[in-house]
């Protein structure tokens with residue numbers, strides 16, 4: 001799984017929380033498991049993942065939630081805060097002062113462009129800047145940096161054949177306050193280039209060594225960050241190509257693994273598409289909402305809406321069923337609700353309702369949730385997939401009898417059929433089922 005999927009995974013977790021019926025222990029644990037899976041598959045350090053899960057569970061299950069906030073909103077806020085914690089709470093601050101900066105990273109990660117961005121950044125803040133072209137391996141590398149130097153109007157140093165010599169000459173000649181050394185793109189595991197980089201480190205003695213990584217990097221990020229860190233020691237990370245999609249998992253893994261902080265982010269090809277890293281904004285980008293207020297606002301709307309909308313649209317998969325189990329649990333049994341509707345108790349509708357579903361017991365609901373938790377997303381979407389061999393697997397995963405799975409599917413199908421008979425979702429809007437819909441948190 002590529003790290004760029006992390007954004008999607010995290011979005012999925014937030015979406016699940018937003019669509020939650022009741023926030024109870026099981027629901028929280030199921031969502032935390034989802035979160036763990038997403039993070040572990042994205043190579044986030046397992047220890048960090050467990051610390052984070054524990055902290056989330058402790059807070060949501062044991063602490064009293066703030067007044068004026070629903071439990072669900074509080075859950076979202078906890079998740080949001082934990083992500084920020086994981087990504088480093090501090091904003092990336094670049095020290096303004098005399099310094100030597102070395103940029104390292106994989107091929108095409110954006111080092112040369114970032115040299116120019118950094119140069120412009122410091123120049124705008126009143127410091128003189130020099131760029132040093134230490135990439136002798138790619139044909140047009142020096143030319144590229146010269147162009148960039150022209151663009152931001154700073155000198156570029158490139159005298160010498162070997163990268164080491166170019167660095168030495170630049171250190172001799174360059175008198176600028178901030179000297180930025182661009183290096184050749186490399187695989188940290190490439191022996192020869194690794195040696196060259198080590199030498200460069202010794203010659204330059206950089207004050208800052210920034211690992212430049214693209215936001216859409218794959219699994220390699222962790223290994224690379226580790227190797228680079230061993231080779232020269234990383235003091236910070238610059239994540240490029242954050243623009244466009246909700247990517248950025250690479251940053252998370254690399255930062256977590258190297259223990260260094262993300263300093264700056266590149267948000268476009270232009271030299272001023274460069275921002276100080278702000279974890280709040282970064283997390284917001286990752287989950288696709290402007291800020292925590294926006295997220296909570298959305299949660300208010302979407303909780304009831306999400307599930308209801310899907311049902312209204314005639315969609316009633318096991319996912320919707322799962323969401324409704326929570327509401328049912330809270331109410332006791334559906335027959336209670338039916339009983340509250342005048343002229344309805346014992347009526348035709350009640351007869352059409354599956355008996356088990358009407359008097360469904362707390363214990364059974366719990367079991368059903370375990371069962372659905374043990375299904376794959378595809379099975380939840382399309383329960384017809386669930387044949388004997390799958391039933392065996394699911395029962396094992398959920399720690400239940402195979403008959404529980406059949407029982408669940410039977411009930412689900414009956415409810416689905418009933419929904420169809422009552423005109424899909426329409427009857428929920430007005431008419432006798434509106435009241436039930438409301439109880440279900442589906443009121444329109």
Ligand SMILES: Nc1nc2c(ncn2[C@@H]2O[C@H](COP(=O)(O)OP(=O)(O)OP(=O)(O)O)[C@@H](O)[C@H]2O)c(=O)[nH]1
Nearest residue numbers: 107108109110111112113185240241266267268269
């Ligand atoms: N969209 C976007 N593109 C970027 C960003 N940073 C760099 N690029 C583009 O990525 C490509 C590679 O950038 P370079 O700066 O040449 O990368 P490099 O690490 O120096 O590459 P090598 O020297 O070959 O290892 C170029 O097309 C850049 O314009 C960014 O923040 N956003």
Ligand SMILES: [Mg+2]
Nearest residue numbers: 111112135141
């Ligand atoms: Mg380059």
